[in-house]
Amino acid sequence: MDRRYDLEKQHKKGKMHAIERIQKLLDANSFFEIGQEVTHHCKDFGMDTIITPYDGVITGYGTVDGKKVCIYAQDFTIMGGSLGKQHGEKISGIIELAIKAKCPLIGINDSGGARIQEGVHALAGYGKIFYYNTKASGYIPQISVIAGPCAGGAVYSPGLTDFVFMIDDISNMFVTGPKVVKTVTNEDVTPDQLGGAFMHASKSGVVHFRHNEEGACYQQIRKLLQAIPHNNELTDTFCSRSYEHKDQNSIINILPIQSNRTYDMKKIVTSCMDDDSFIEVHSEFAKNIVVGFGKISGCLIGVIANQPAFLAGVLDCDASDKAARFIRYCDAFHIPIVTFTDVPGFLPGLSQEEKGIIRHGAKLLYAYSEATVPKINVIIRKAYGGAYIAMSSKHLGADFVYAWPTAEIAVMGAEGAIDVLYHQQLTKTENKEQVRKQKINEYEEKFLNPTIAAQHGYIDAIIEPEQTRKIIFDSLKMLGNKKEASMQMNKKHGNIPL
């Protein structure tokens, strides 16, 4: 190992060194370093006597499974990985190179933030990074790893990227640290409570993948890069694929006979995918919806699925945000979207209304409506009310909507509907419970099935569960050359309700 690297200092903190991280992530001997002679040009606060090799950030390119990627890794052993002008220029330069080369960018963050001695020049460095992160968005995949502290404005570069990885115990990410929080709000919080990996993976939703050690994190990044397209021009079309049979006979057993029982939607999803191909994204956040990448007969799809095993699969603010962002990622990179629907509605209540369920739910409607990639929806069980529309309905432009025979498509569930419709009548009836039950049965028979929706063309076909994988494949093959005729409205861009 090159003697410039102070591995020991970093290992003492329980962390890999920047160069070790790069080597762990990339194919062996594939890394080419750019700008290793760069250093700072600052003369203030004693900086004229300090040397900062490669100005504290290692930048360059290499390959992952033979495909090129650009990468940077901040070196905490050099002035705490702090970002000065040259350090910032190196990072924005490598993002610019990734854009030119149309290859993914990986950024490994481990830094005390803006280099205090360099003042506004450090801030300028950040600004330029944010600008290039934004330029690259939707053009190349951008992956951020938080592998140490990431504080202050520095958090906004990862915040602008597509997939953020964090590692338990060594990573923290916050706009203001615990000391400032104590001064300003008088709250006592630990760094982990304020910005640890678990908090961001499960509560804030900033983090998409959490790992308990660095090696596993870099392996997962390699796996993700094997699955996703490396820029927005590569399209892996279903047209050229042949169907690979997979036995789905037991898929129906996943669904409980009683429609108010929960089950794990991931079992249905993975039963339709190639074995071991499903990569769940954001698995700890808004668990009432599942998003991730999978393959059918070797071809990539993006999956959105309600999860009845958590909050009955209801749509709330976080679930709407999570799904909308994932749909937009898939659309930007030409990945067909397959939806599995079992949703009792939007979550009612004061807290959700105050949080802006209207604004957040609108993002989901917008993202599905806007997406022009092939869109397939399979309604497994419930599809109620506004959530029926929101979950890739025909009305929002889905190309094919299928329903299992167990599908229930209605404005609302039977009990709620009867209590609204017969409230007056039931209060006056002697045998209230019996009449209520009878009305509920009538409602269930009439509405809680896919028949009416199919008769009106809102559903293309009622399919047997064991046909699901094959029908999704055939539909995507059919749509392999899909080009949605744009409506030629000559607008700059829409205004997604952010």
Ligand code: HXC
């Ligand atoms: C210059 C810094 C630095 C910084 C750390 N160092 N942060 N030097 N500018 N921002 C130096 C330390 O002086 C020390 O130098 C070495 O890096 C290691 O730091 P330690 O404090 O010894 O490490 P540790 O105990 O692990 O603590 C890590 C830390 C702490 C929690 C990150 O260093 C810290 O609180 N740093 C300041 C964080 C911060 O407030 N940053 C500015 C955020 S505002 P020696 O010579 O002793 O080894 C911001 C604005 C960006 O970033 C706006 C963009 C829009």
